[in-house]
Amino acid sequence: MNAQNSSVPPKKIEPKLLIVMMLFPLFMAIAYPLSFMGAFHNPAPHQMPVAIIQTTDNAQQIAQGLEAEAEDAVEVSTVQDVETAQEKVLRLEERAAYDPATGDLYVASAGGPLATNAAQSIFSEVAKQSHTELHVQNLKKPAESDSLGTAYMYGVMGAIIAGYIASTIINALGKNTKLWTKLAILLGFAVLAGITGTAILYGFYGIYTEHLVPVALTFAAEFFAVSLFQLGAASLLGLASSLLGIVLFVILGNPALGVAITSDMMPGFFSFLHTLLPSGAAGDLTKRTLYFDHVGIGPDLLNLVLWAILGSAMLWMGSLKTPEKGTELIDYSAEHPSEKEPLLTAYEEASEENMKKDSDGHNPLPDTVERSREQAPHTNLPETEKDENDLR
């Protein structure tokens, strides 16, 4: 047990160090709005996938004309028939599909209300030019209480941010905790993330009524992937991992969620982040689970698994840095006198325990060095200046 003296006064923090620390809130005050405004201040279609159904002879012409006029805003393809078009819309492969014969526009607003409205605006012009009246067929609307189709967004955000914070806290406060204990805590919290997220959305607000268990599993998976990555980052990078986590999961991760504003309404950089970061995968995974019968969740799951694997790899790399406490150390040169030390030898860290004064007030050498002196072969190396002069 250790003795603690609470009557020892706390040391004042150095002003220079404090001023350096104040750079962190300044960084957040600048980076956060920069990132969010960069992503959201002017949402507009960007390579939005839309389709023209080949129900008329001029369908191809309409597609080419639209692509030429809209430039980067849309990526226009053609599909053979209405059934194929509807399937693609429900798989979120196309944002909208237009039937020039009837003026029907097939959309799924549950996939992104803002994007759906943008697609409607685009095709209302197309219909006008074709002297046709536009009829919007909404194949998948959000739940009645989910007016904007984005109510699950904060459940996803909560799971991601809590996952990052949980790992940061465990690493900061529980340094000596065993790895398996840390993983068990995170796993338990992941289960809790699934339960609390669905309890709020399904129970407290009663917004959703279907797919409760799959949605809970998505929240748990999102939490665990992020927390495992953060745990690994902390193991490898130490304190710097906190900044990395905030940048990845909050500053860049929140805009890249792709729920309120979908990836085809963001600038290219954030659209790319949406495919790369776990928050993008998390938002898409939850949306598809909730509204689209888990269609196309493979890439999202793979994304989360890859981030978890990356975290595990960093955990392993971090474990190579220093020996664990309590590990038995050996004096290699004493036990293998004719061999060189192996590459990448892990040495014991110098610590207070190693350098404790003995009862005479001398600093004893670590036991391993002491043993090596006793066991090493005798040499004629001079030990004092007098000996040096004698040898000359």
Next chain:
Amino acid sequence: MTSDNNDSSYEISSHSTGSHRANSRQERMRKHTQNSYRSLGDAPPASGLGTLSNPTKPPRKIDQRLTTKRMVTAGLLLPLFMLIFLPLTLTGTLDDVHPRHMDVAIIGSETDVQKQTDDLDHQTAGSFDVHRVDNVDDAKNQINERQVRAAYNPAEGKLYLAGANGKQVNSAVTQLFTPVAQQSHQEMQTEDIQPVHEEDPSGTSAVYLALGAILGGFMSGMILGLLPVDSKLRLILGVAMPVIIATAEIIIGWAVFGIFDGSAMGTWGILYLLSFSCLAVTLGGMLAIGPAMLPISIFLTSLLGMATSGVTAPLDMVHAFYAGIHPWLFSSQGIEAVKNSIYFQDMSFAQPIWVMLIWAVVGIVLAVFGTVRQKRRHLFATMSEMEEAQFMMAVGAVAP
């Protein structure tokens, strides 16, 4: 058992004799008289972490493993808090969004439109509160002062609205008055008297600037409050950081993205006050109750502030809970005031300024209280030791 004294740790044994107790106490007294504090100014700096220790208590042995377990358990309350309160607070702004007592007006004289006004008010009971205004100028003034969301002139079939109110509000009022116009066999026209800036079509950019100010203020308050900082330095940074933060937000909105133009002074002032109030509340709470203030501050500044600001979701389209909180919460008032300073400059800013000022003063009072309390504890601890030393010396002199 003998005590194992060294420069930094002491041990108290439950089986020691009276002479051993006297010896260890004299050791402590000698050490403390070397570091004695004569006034509050001499006492060590206060901090959020300092609220967790009590210098008047004698040193004790600790169980490191159990301590770590407790600390981790306490620390994990923060992610648990985020798991629950982030979705709980903010999801309500996305749940069942529809007009709830949204104020709108019909333009015309009492004889011409009063009946129409009363009928529409009756038909839309609960969703819209419809009243009459005399003329177009009055209607525009009320829209600019945000007393009404829109005003319809049946004589011209024209709907006056403010694009800066957001698409949800404008969609709702358009849906309300379109059938009214159709009943009069008129094609409704709309006039946007307060459009959003071209680079800000959704009208939400001001929210992100406000959030930057909140985050900067909150984190500054957290660092200044948690760590043992000299009081003067704390004061200087507490005033200076919001200046830097507010300036940075203006540069982002006006220069970097070029979204806004014109004078930024008013917005700067609101951003400063918002950042300062967040800093003061967080700092004061930290010094008063310690790290437990962290989740409270996150809740008051970011979560509840965002949800009840009326900018992310119109307050007259979500649950009444949010509208109820809005008038008295500093972060909520500040976020709305930042947007209003850009788009609705005719409005009175007295309420948000007063609310933010009052909360800032509360935070400062808490900071002073927390600082004085901690410093007094150190002072009390050393004075008690000195009094004991004086007594023991007197006894020691008399006893032989």
